[in-house]
Amino acid sequence: MQVNTDKPVIGITTGDLNGIGLELIIKTFSDNRILELCTPVIFASNKVINFYRRLSPEYTFNFTSTKDMAVLNYKQINIFNCWEDEVPLQPGVLTEAGGKYAVRSLMVATQCLKDGQLDALVTAPIHKSNTNVADFPFTGHTPFFKDKFGAKDVLMLLYNDKLRVGLVTEHIPVSKISATITKELLLSKLAIMKETLIKDFGIDKPKIAVLGLNPHAGDDGQIGTEEQTIIKPVIDQLRQAGNLTFGPYSADAFFARGSYTEFDAVLAMYHDQGLVAFKTLAEGGGVNYTAGLTVIRTSPDHGTAFDIAGKNIAEPESFREAVFQCLDLLRQREEYATNTANPMKRGRIEKERSTES
Known part of the structure; x- marks a missing residue:
C-alpha cells in the first residue's frame, strides 16, 4: 500500500485538543531525522499547531500545509487541515470542543487510511467523556477501528x-x-x-x-x-x-x-x-x-494527561515509540507477505530462526 514514495506515509491524529497529544507530536517530529524514515501527515489545523508550537518554543517544528492528500511534501512534516474553525483551546480542561475536533481528526485520518492514502496511523489519546457522543458511539479507539474496518x-x-x-x-x-x-x-x-x-x-x-x-x-x-x-x-x-x-x-x-x-x-x-x-x-x-486489522494502527500507552497539559513537561517517549513501532510493524508485515509469497524463502527463514533459538 505504498503511497507515491519510498518512505511510508504515516497519519497522525491530534487526540483531545486540550490534552498532551499535540505537545507530544511537536516534540516527536521536531527531530528531523524521523523524516528520513517516513512522511508524517498530521490531521489538525495550522492554528492549533501554531498554538502548541508557541508553548514549546525550544523545539523547532517546521511544516507544510495542505488540504489535498495528493499534494504532500515528502521531505517535510505535513499538516492536513481538517478544519478552519477558530477552536477555543484550554490545555488541561475537558471541553466539548476538545473532543469534537479530536473526533474530526480521527475520522478524516481513518478515511484516508481506508482510501489507501496513508500507509499506517498513529493516534494521540482521546477522552471518553467528550468523545462518546452520537456520531462516535465507541468507548475508545479499539472498538472504533474494529467497526470502521469491518473486523x-x-x-x-x-x-x-x-x-x-x-x-x-x-x-x-x-x-x-x-x-x-x-x-x-x-x-x-x-x-x-x-x-x-x-x-x-x-x-x-x-x-x-x-x-x-x-x-x-x-x-x-x-x-x-x-x-x-x-x-x-x-x-x-x-x-x-x-x-x-x-x-x-x-x-x-x-x-x-x-x-x-x-x-x-x-x-x-x-x-x-x-x-x-x-x-x-x-x-x-x-x-x-x-x-x-488489515491496517496498522498504534498509539502511546497513556491517556490525555490533563494534569500536565500545556505545561511543556510531557515526555514524548511512548508517542515516539508508537511511531517507530508503527514503521517496524509495516516492515515486518511486508516481509511476512513477501515470504508467504515465496514458500522456499519462508522455509529457509523458519529453519534459521529454529536454529538460533
Whole structure:
C-alpha cells in the first residue's frame, strides 16, 4: 500500500485538543531525522499547531500545509487541515470542543487510511467523556477501528521490548467482566494473538500464557469456577491442536516472579489485570497496537494527561515509540507477505530462526 514514495506515509491524529497529544507530536517530529524514515501527515489545523508550537518554543517544528492528500511534501512534516474553525483551546480542561475536533481528526485520518492514502496511523489519546457522543458511539479507539474496518474481532495489545499483553475485555465495568468472558471470545482473542505474533512480530511458533480470572486462578474452584469451566478447556483445546498455549496462571504470582519472560505474549482477562503490570514494567515506553486489522494502527500507552497539559513537561517517549513501532510493524508485515509469497524463502527463514533459538 505504498503511497507515491519510498518512505511510508504515516497519519497522525491530534487526540483531545486540550490534552498532551499535540505537545507530544511537536516534540516527536521536531527531530528531523524521523523524516528520513517516513512522511508524517498530521490531521489538525495550522492554528492549533501554531498554538502548541508557541508553548514549546525550544523545539523547532517546521511544516507544510495542505488540504489535498495528493499534494504532500515528502521531505517535510505535513499538516492536513481538517478544519478552519477558530477552536477555543484550554490545555488541561475537558471541553466539548476538545473532543469534537479530536473526533474530526480521527475520522478524516481513518478515511484516508481506508482510501489507501496513508500507509499506517498513529493516534494521540482521546477522552471518553467528550468523545462518546452520537456520531462516535465507541468507548475508545479499539472498538472504533474494529467497526470502521469491518473486523470480526480485534485485540488490544500493549507491548515493549520486555513484554506483550493482550486483553480479552477492554473498557467495560468490572461487574460485567465475568459474564463477557466466553469460550468463543477466548478462542477469538487467542487466534488473533497468535496470528499477529507470527505476521507482525516474526515469531513462527509463539508461546502464549493465559491468565486466570479469579485470585489464585480460582484455587481449584474454591474462588470461582471460570478457570475450570471456560478458560482451561480452551487452553486444552488449543494445546491438543498443537498450539503453545499455557495456563491459566494466577496473575499476581505470574508477574511478580517474572514468568512473563518465558512467553512471547500474555493474554489477560481484563484491563487492569494486564495493564497495571504492563505499565509498571514498561516505565512509560509502551505502545498500544490494535491487532486483527488489515491496517496498522498504534498509539502511546497513556491517556490525555490533563494534569500536565500545556505545561511543556510531557515526555514524548511512548508517542515516539508508537511511531517507530508503527514503521517496524509495516516492515515486518511486508516481509511476512513477501515470504508467504515465496514458500522456499519462508522455509529457509523458519529453519534459521529454529536454529538460533
